[in-house]
Amino acid sequence: MYKILIVEDERIIANAIEQHLSKWGFEVKQVTDFDRVLEEFAAFSPELVILDILLPYYNGYYWCGEIRKRSKVPILFLSSASDNMNLVMAINMGGDDFVPKPFDLDVLTAKVQALLRRTYSFGGTGILMEHKGVILNLGDGSLSYEGSTMELTKNELKILQLLFEQKGQIVCREDIMKRLWDSDSFIDDNTLTVNVTRLRKKLSQIGLSSLIKTKKGVGYLVEG
Template sequence: MHKILIVEDDLVIASSVKNHIKSWGCEAMCVDDFENVLSIFASYSPHLVLMDISLPFYNGYHWCSEIRRISKVPIIFISSASDNMNIVMAMNMGGDDFISKPFDLNVLTAKVQAMLRRTYDFAGQTNLLEHKGAILNTGDTSLTYKGTKVELTKNDFKILQFLMENKGKTVSRDALMTRLWETDCYVDENTLTVNVTRLRKKLDAAGLTEFILTRKGIGYIVE
């Protein structure tokens, strides 16, 4: 089932769009924290975003630009500011379509479904893992924090992916070593320690302090 994220601060419009999209067989979610749209986007991992331009704190152009740093997911702008300048701006910022308010809900949903077909009939879904503002893209193995990409090695990525997939749970050293090296052969435990220490230094330098915690004698956890 395709997931649609609705970034619209008019509660009546947002609720109407959500209910109509759901009636057509899609899942939908409305953003309720307009200071943290990117984190909500990463956590929900939608297949398409409906984006208003006039929003509290930051406008839709800002959030479109931020999303484009980490994802190619389709973004359709919905706005009453439908003059040529705003339409051109929306496309230049990374938008895929523009629908003027007021709009017919059936037309909106038809456009959403057409965009989903064009996008996902030929391409797979990009999976994002988010924690404390850090966004791990499992499609291109990149980590982004506050708009900056953190360079990861293959082992860095594997460690982060496994820990973030098990967020809130302690991952044993044995399980992590098996995930990293995918072998029953003996690997010195110190090798894992070196890898985790190196990754922590990268995260600390990016501002992600105490992102990976140690559970002494057990393993590691992302809380």
């Protein structure tokens, strides 16, 4: 189930979007404190953001820029100001699509689905997996966090992909070994430990030393 964050000051519009998207099976949350958008974004860890331009305190362009410093999550702009200047500005600030008000909820939903499909479809070459600001790019085997990007080895990428797919759940050592080597037989158990230790050391260099948690004697997890 994809999580969608709505940053929209007009409560009637926000409620209508939430109700409609919820019917399609999305988990939807509305920002309630427009001075703390980043905090709500980090706490909810959405796969897509619907962002209005006209907001209290700071406009949508500002928040788009702040989110882009931390995440490549797709951003869909909304605005009653539908002239070309606003469209160009939204895209230049890092937005992925733009829907002018008033809009049809079915059209909005179709755009949301298309954005999610382009970003997260396993059939694509540039799939991104996002969790609390950490971006795992399965297309080029890289990991990005707060402006830093690192290249991952094949095994490091497989370990993180599996943990991201099951975030919040303990992944047993046997399952990780099967993903890495297509078998948990004839593989020295210490080999996995060495791989995870090296990966943790690498992650610590960009401030992610606590991303992977150990459950002694069981396996590893990325907390949800």
